[in-house]
Amino acid sequence: MVTVQATPAQAIGHALELQGVSRRFGGLRAVEDVSLSLAPGERRAIIGPNGAGKTTLFNLIAGDLRPTSGTIRFYGSDITRLPPHERIRLGIARTYQTPLVFPRLSVLENLYLAARGVRPWRMSLRRPRANDAEMVKARQLAEQVGLGHAIHALAGALAHGQQRQLELGMALASNPRLLLLDEPAAGLSPAERELLTGLLLGLDAAMTILLVEHDMDVAFRVARQVTVMHEGRVIAQGTPGEVSADEVVQQVYLGARHG
Secondary structure (H helix, E strand, O other): OOOOOOOOOOOOOOOEEEEEEEEEEOOEEEEEEEEEEEOOOOEEEEEOOOOOOHHHHHHHHHOOOOOOEEEEEEOOEEOOOOOHHHHHHHOEEEOOOOOOOOOOOEHHHHHHHHHHOOOOOOOOOOOOOOOOHHHHHHHHHHHHOOOHHHOOOEHHHOOHHHHHHHHHHHHHOOOOOEEEEEOOOOOOOHHHHHHHHHHHHOOOOOOEEEEEOOOHHHHHHHOOEEEEEEOOEEEEEEOHHHHHHOHHHHHHHHOHHHO
């Protein structure tokens, strides 16, 4: 087995640190005593079968759920009880399993609202101008995620893969230090998965990325470290090569094709 090492208490220099994090729903232990840490700029994938606790752990990190016990730190600050919007202001952004976009707004308008949403005056009634910094950033984001040709298209009319690209652009609008990606390749065609993988590999190397992903080809190409969960616990972690060579992980989670 790949050895699971406990995270040292009060570790210095971690972008994200979880210590003994658990979440129970009544008698169900969805996440149990999870400890892990990510260095700044690290790319980490969390894998495991359905029901392993991956999405629950993800929601605990994003603030959509609060842990029953344990501590979550972001660059040394305790964020265990912070609501999601305060975590966003600290530099945490996320995507969801189902893309969350404004379907009746254009690509440019979606990206503009995402860029404006992190500004102190975001609730003002000021109309956008073409040369506003947020509008300029929206156009840059559209180009970055491969939608520069479709800025005036309605988000709801985009193909599923393009909506994934748009949601990635919206997440990047806040210039996050930590990007959480919840199954970004779900429902994508092989060509769309290849495009998405290229976009993720091209992101700023200083940005820390944590993704939950069922597509092992995407996960292993993007991530430098892999954490394997089963029944709410971390059972193994290591490089993609170490995890894919592990016999138990191979048999239970990945299948013979990664042997």
